[in-house]
Amino acid sequence: MSCDTMKPESKCVWIPGPVIIGAGPSGLAAAACLKERGVPSLILEKEGCIGSLWRLKTHDSLQLHLPKEFCQLPYVPFPSEFPTYASKQQFISYLEDYADHFGIKPMFGQEVQWAMYEETTGFWQVQTSETRYVCRWLIIASGENAEPVTPDIDGLSNYRGELMHSSTYKDGTQFKGNKILVVGCGNSGMEVSLDLCNNGAQVSLVVRDKLHILPREVFGKSTFALSVWLMKWFHVKLIDRIILLCARLILGDTNEVGIKRPEMGPLELKNYKGKTPVLDVGAFARIKSGEIKVVDGIQRFTTNYVEFLDGRVEEFDLVVIATGYKSNVSSWLKEGDFFNREDGFPKKPFPNNWKGNNGIYSVGFTKRGLLGTSIDAQRVAEDISRQWNSETKHLHLKLEEMKPRRLAVQELNSFFAFYKRKLIRNLYYLDARR
Numbered sequence: 536m537s538c539d540t541m542k543p544e545s546k547c548v549w550i551p552g553p554v555i556i557g558a559g560p561s562g563l564a565a566a567a568c569l570k571e572r573g574v575p576s577l578i579l580e581k582e583g584c585i586g587s588l589w590r591l592k593t594h595d596s597l598q599l600h601l602p603k604e605f606c607q608l609p610y611v612p613f614p615s616e617f618p619t620y621a622s623k624q625q626f627i628s629y630l631e632d633y634a635d636h637f638g639i640k641p642m643f644g645q646e647v648q649w650a651m652y653e654e655t656t657g658f659w660q661v662q663t664s665e666t667r668y669v670c671r672w673l674i675i676a677s678g679e680n681a682e683p684v685t686p687d688i689d690g691l692s693n694y695r696g697e698l699m700h701s702s703t704y705k706d707g708t709q710f711k712g713n714k715i716l717v718v719g720c721g722n723s724g725m726e727v728s729l730d731l732c733n734n735g736a737q738v739s740l741v742v743r744d745k746l747h748i749l750p751r752e753v754f755g756k757s758t759f760a761l762s763v764w765l766m767k768w769f770h771v772k773l774i775d776r777i778i779l780l781c782a783r784l785i786l787g788d789t790n791e792v793g794i795k796r797p798e799m800g801p802l803e804l805k806n807y808k809g810k811t812p813v814l815d816v817g818a819f820a821r822i823k824s825g826e827i828k829v830v831d832g833i834q835r836f837t838t839n840y841v842e843f844l845d846g847r848v849e850e851f852d853l854v855v856i857a858t859g860y861k862s863n864v865s866s867w868l869k870e871g872d873f874f875n876r877e878d879g880f881p882k883k884p885f886p887n888n889w890k891g892n893n894g895i896y897s898v899g900f901t902k903r904g905l906l907g908t909s910i911d912a913q914r915v916a917e918d919i920s921r922q923w924n925s926e927t928k929h930l931h932l933k934l935e936e937m938k939p940r941r942l943a944v945q946e947l948n949s950f951f952a953f954y955k956r957k958l959i960r961n962l963y964y965l966d967a968r969r
């Protein structure tokens with residue numbers, strides 16, 4: 536799969552620094568941390584903007600789930616005038632300012648079709664629709680939430696009623712008076728239900744599994760911040776007990792409205808299974824008041840109706856699927872050591888998730904949100920900059936000269952031939968050759 540086997544119309548581009556896949560918060564954080572250490576990089580993004588998950592796939596009333604101090608990217612805090620829980624628009628503007636601050640200019644419309652390591656040359660090859668990028672380091676930042684998950688429910692593919700995934704839901708103004716079923720009760724399902732309810736829709740929420748609903752704040756302090764603070768002293772099991780006691784005092788017994796709690800506490804469950812508790816922003820009060828109806832699991836969809844496990848059959852104006860997202864890495868990364876083919880996540884869990892063999896890294900696959908992104912980005916940048924500085928110190932390349940340099944296919948072939956002969960993977964020799 537080297538450049539000499541490419542279609543003649545394809546371009547082959549040598550990137551001196553790392554190629555980063557994805558211009559979400561993780562890709563931007565990685566590029567910024569590299570830049571701070573003097574390492575140039577190139578971001579490839581399939582959409583036409585940065586932060587595409589936030590801009591294109593979230594509802595308008597979304598706020599950060601966690602306080603802003605836990606969501607900031609390395610080196611740049613949120614503006615002080617932002618509220619504790621920044622809105623979607625505020626977060627997008629923060630990301631744009633972040634990219635401007637570090638002069639990060641991703642290449643848009645570059646969906647990576649495949650990426651693989653070539654043993655003979657010691658380089659990664661990254662293919663988009665027209666261009667083959669060749670690089671020494673590859674950073675995967677394509678996100679834990681790259682593709683919407685649709686549940687495997689009997690009859691769903693033949694359902695003819697109106698259906699949408701929560702990733703395409705924007706706001707509930709057009710659904711006033713409509714009868715709507717929301718399938719899935721994670722943070723997205725709860726927030727979409729609340730937004731619909733606020734806009735006068737009659738909402739039924741399918742709650743099939745046990746789940747933890749926690750108040751977003753406990754006596755004026757963020758539940759998340761409180762947990763982090765308690766972790767300095769106490770074991771996670773004890774913190775879970777404290778948090779659940781507070782949840783009981785503030786929200787009441789979730790069991791009473793048909794929502795059972797798992798046996799394992801919320802933090803333990805997050806640590807062991809990566810399952811995020813719901814941080815309630817008001818939906819639970821609507822459930823208690825009966826404005827949002829909790830319904831049993833779905834048995835099957837018929838052409839126009841939904842049949843529930845208890846045998847009831849109902850017709851809805853709209854069904855919103857809010858069953859989350861998944862990674863898309865397995866569909867394009869031709870590598871089996873670092874990433875798990877099943878779920879598209881690194882095989883080793885956090886904190887050992889960020890580095891594989893042969894110069895491959897991941898940022899943002901920690902199941903720990905933006906906090907995990909920041910930790911990964913710093914580690915990855917530190918590791919690559921160490922190699923970069925020891926291998927390229929003779930190159931004296933200035934940052935502004937580090938825009939992708941296009942090599943003719945022939946030039947690249949002779950470059951690879953040189954490498955094959957000498958078995959040298961040192962960029963110093965690349966410079967000597969050129």
Ligand SMILES: Cc1cc2nc3c(=O)[nH]c(=O)nc-3n(C[C@H](O)[C@H](O)[C@H](O)COP(=O)(O)OP(=O)(O)OC[C@H]3O[C@@H](n4cnc5c(N)ncnc54)[C@H](O)[C@@H]3O)c2cc1C
Nearest residue numbers: 557559560561581587588599600601647677678899904905
């Ligand atoms: C509704 C919602 C609310 C959330 N709220 C919070 C919160 O409050 N706090 C928190 O810490 N976390 C939160 N998260 C977690 C979320 O994962 C992060 O907010 C963040 O967006 C993750 O950043 P990322 O860059 O890793 O992934 P993404 O934001 O998903 O960015 C990945 C980018 O990669 C691009 N891409 C994917 N595949 C390819 C490809 N093949 N080629 C090229 N480009 C590709 C995508 O287009 C995308 O732009 C939330 C998530 C969701 C869905």
